Amino acid sequence: MAAPLTSRCALLGATLRQLSIGGTPFLGARGIHSTAVCYKNRAARIRVGKGDRPLTYEQALHPHQIGHRKGWLSAHSSNLHEEEGAADRTLEDVFIRRFIFGTFHGCLADELVIKRRGNIIYICALMVQKLPPQKFYFLLGYTETLLSHFYKCPVKMDIQTLDQRAVYKYV
Amino acid sequence: MAASCMRATVLSFGRSNGQCLGNNARSLLGIRAGYSTALSINNGKGFPDRGGRMPRRAKRESGEPRSEKMAENQDWTAVYPAAAVFKPSAVPLPVRMGYPVKRGVPPQKNGNLELMKIPNFLHLTPAAIKKHCEALKPFCTDWPSGLDSDAACEKHFPIKVESKEFVSAGTSLRNPKARVVTLTVKLSSLNLDEHARKKMIKLVRDRYCKETDTLTIHTDCCPLRQQNYDYAMYLLTVLYHESWKTEGWEAEKTREDMEEYHWEGSVSQRNALDTLLRMRVASEEEEDPGAVREELLGQPAVQEYKDSVTRLKNEGETEDAMLQYRQAVKKLLNI
DSSP states (O other): SOOOOOHHHHHHHHHHHHHHHSOSSSOOOOOOOOOOOOOOGGTTTTOOOSSSEEOHHHHHHHHGBBBTBBOOOOOOOOSSSOOHHHHHHHHHHHHHHHHHHTTTTBBBSSSEEEEEEEEEEEEEEEEEETTHHHHHHHHHHHHHHHHHHHHHOOEEEEEEEEESOOOOOEO | OOOHHHHHHHHHHHHHTTTTHHHHHHHHTTGGGGGGGTTTTOSSSSSOOSSSSSSSSSSOOOOGGGGGGOHHHHHHHHHHHSSSOOTTTTOOOBBOSSOOOSSSEEEETOOOOOHSSSOOOTTHHHHHHHHHHHEEEEEEEOOOTTTHHHHHHHHHHHOOEEEOOOOOOOOOOOOOOGEEEEEEGGGSSSSSHHHHHHHHHHHHHGETTTTTEEEEEEEEESSSHHHHHHHHHHHHHHHHHHHHSSOOGGGGGOGGGOOSSOOTTTTHHHHHHHHHHHHHHHHHOOOHHHHHHHHHHSSHHHHHHHHHHHHHHOOOOOOHHHHHHHHHHHHTTTT
């Protein structure tokens, strides 16, 4: 392609918007969506099914319950009024979640809980006893060292293991 | 994983029987890798069984949780010496957290993510706080005995400097809001005469609060707190010295620049004198107007009138001031 897709989409969108502004009064600006469909009312919701699928508490309660029946998975002071750094902390959290998901593949029982106290990042994870403890300890040390070097701040990890995932209900 | 084992098994069956089984048939027959050990898919290189249904080493059983072995009079500060996440095996309380399922109870503490999410204060029991206080005591000194009242503090330390420290959770310590310095001082504690005081108030304008007699200097223009503090002290010094100096152009101060109302030389005085002069008997025309003026001004009624007008102008219009003015006018005009 001569020009990248996003710039061509933006150009097309701008052209359409100009056409609609100049012409018909009832149509709003029609743009081009270049991402996959991603409805807000379907995010993080596992739909009701046959009744054989086990769900954890985190999966069973939908996002509108956050603050009512669910807590927050990530705790830091940047989301308070007039505090800086919210975007940086969020990006760090996203990276940490993907990293742990890959490092402890198949072992995670539930979402990660990330807490920050000063500049220390505490990663609290709930794991299934899939690997022998020695492997867990190795991966723990590996994660802590690598992430500490990466973020230039202490990263500590707390693992709790379960025999099997804690089921809240079946859908 | 298990799927690959199953596929290998079924293919070998299929080849022997001369037919191939489909997916549904596989699930109906319930073929699991467990049955495959007879046909041994291990190619002898010693790889561990990836299916995991019958591991070669028995999985280690987890021991009983620590909460079972805790004595009732144990030292809790040893279990939670610092802030830590909630560990269900280390906390011997049967807590439940979460929204209950229909006709059920909230989920138990094992594997409960909600309990892990919230901050807990298990490391701050009264016993722990006592230990912290004991550890901090050697570093503390007594409050100076001479500073036993607010007035003493004001007298010895009239200048107050305020600045804020910010603590946040993140990789960087720096917060640009921490450089702001606010300096407050009462003008009564500075050595100023009348002229200096008025000049100072004129120089600082709205940084001076009349009710509390405090001058507030707020600095945030420099990038460091030390620089802002030095600048604030410098401003105070300069203001003090400048207000004591009298410049040449200060002699041009007019009535409009005055902070308070002075009755002498005002329109009100002129009007009152005019009225009184006209009220006097017209027979004494040869008298010196200067002496007449002095005599008129010396009358107590005029003095009262002067006080009431000054009060009205300086303090604003209140009930008392208006009543006083009324009385004074009545006396002056002999009503």
